[in-house]
Amino acid sequence: MGVPDDLELFTQMCFLRRFEERVDALYRQGRVHGPVHLGLGQEAVAVGAASVLSPGDCSLGTYRGHGHALARGAPADAVLAELLGRAGGICGGKGGSMHITSVAHGYYGSYAIVGAHLPVACGLAWAAKIRRTGTVTVCFFGDGTTNIGAFHEAVNLAAVWRLPVVFVCENNWYMEYTPIGEVIPVALPAADRAAAYGLDRIVVNGNDVIAVRQVVGDAVAAARDGHGPSLVEAQTYRLTGHSAADGAAYRPAEEVARWREQDPLLRTRAALAAAGTAAEKLDEIDARIKADLAALARQVLARPAPDPAGAWTDVWSDGSWQWRN
Ligand SMILES: Cc1ncc(C[n+]2csc(CCOP(=O)(O)OP(=O)(O)O)c2C)c(N)n1
Numbered sequence: 001m002g003v004p005d006d007l008e009l010f011t012q013m014c015f016l017r018r019f020e021e022r023v024d025a026l027y028r029q030g031r032v033h034g035p036v037h038l039g040l041g042q043e044a045v046a047v048g049a050a051s052v053l054s055p056g057d058c059s060l061g062t063y064r065g066h067g068h069a070l071a072r073g074a075p076a077d078a079v080l081a082e083l084l085g086r087a088g089g090i091c092g093g094k095g096g097s098m099h100i101t102s103v104a105h106g107y108y109g110s111y112a113i114v115g116a117h118l119p120v121a122c123g124l125a126w127a128a129k130i131r132r133t134g135t136v137t138v139c140f141f142g143d144g145t146t147n148i149g150a151f152h153e154a155v156n157l158a159a160v161w162r163l164p165v166v167f168v169c170e171n172n173w174y175m176e177y178t179p180i181g182e183v184i185p186v187a188l189p190a191a192d193r194a195a196a197y198g199l200d201r202i203v204v205n206g207n208d209v210i211a212v213r214q215v216v217g218d219a220v221a222a223a224r225d226g227h228g229p230s231l232v233e234a235q236t237y238r239l240t241g242h243s244a245a246d247g248a249a250y251r252p253a254e255e256v257a258r259w260r261e262q263d264p265l266l267r268t269r270a271a272l273a274a275a276g277t278a279a280e281k282l283d284e285i286d287a288r289i290k291a292d293l294a295a296l297a298r299q300v301l302a303r304p305a306p307d308p309a310g311a312w313t314d315v316w317s318d319g320s321w322q323w324r325n
């Protein structure tokens, strides 16, 4: 499987953007069950990183994980059905937005507990090392996560055991409603802490999908070649609130305007235009994606609720539940 070209990366980012915009609209209509955290504005990290992974590789994300699952190939209808509480949900309707998981696509889950998945990523990487599978694990998390003990424990363990794992901090500069600069004693939450674990200081523009592909690609290649873990800080911005229920009024208007100019989709459009791709071609791709998603939403909304008989399946790892009652 070859690495996708720039137009394919644009198409994938466009898909993530329009998918989440549709989710936002459905949320506002009261059709989405449970909370929703959107990654609008952060698409280049998910798409750029996924573009360098092979099917057998593992990735994990946070409650802001729709894009990370879709970028690994999780089917959009199953993700949408999960959010809308309809049959065919990717977790059978038992996960919801914050727990999107698709092991079949190498996406080992979205985690609502901040930092909880970093040690899990170490476990996957350790298994790969012991079994010599040659697979790499990529773990996404936010800037606020770098103040959680599990972050330090996981990065330390990975460095000491030289595990094939790439930690990708999506620094969107906020942890819920708090600017990250107010709660860390260094300028950069991940990059400025890398030296404590003997790792290189790696910073990438997280709104530049080509740069993300390059930097994460190098880190993944190093992990695969036995050179151990990396800690990448991808600087980005969420264009909406912490959750879909948050209007984000705490953010200075100039700051939002500045980041809107750095929108990853606009950036990629500009790069493609400079390389000779006609704007009309990109508009056509966008229009087709929007139409496809509108049709998909109608189709998923027309489905019945999940069958209650499935409520107890996939709950315990050994498949059993009756003896626990
Ligand atoms: C252990 C734990 N503490 C607190 C929370 C509440 N909480 C949910 S999201 C969040 C902020 C996380 O910020 P960051 O890691 O930057 O991720 P972002 O939401 O910006 O993607 C907090 C504190 C939680 N879910 N888990």
Ligand SMILES: [Mg+2]
Residues within 6 Å of the ligand: 142, 143, 144, 170, 171, 172, 173, 174, 175, 176
């Ligand atoms: Mg954050």
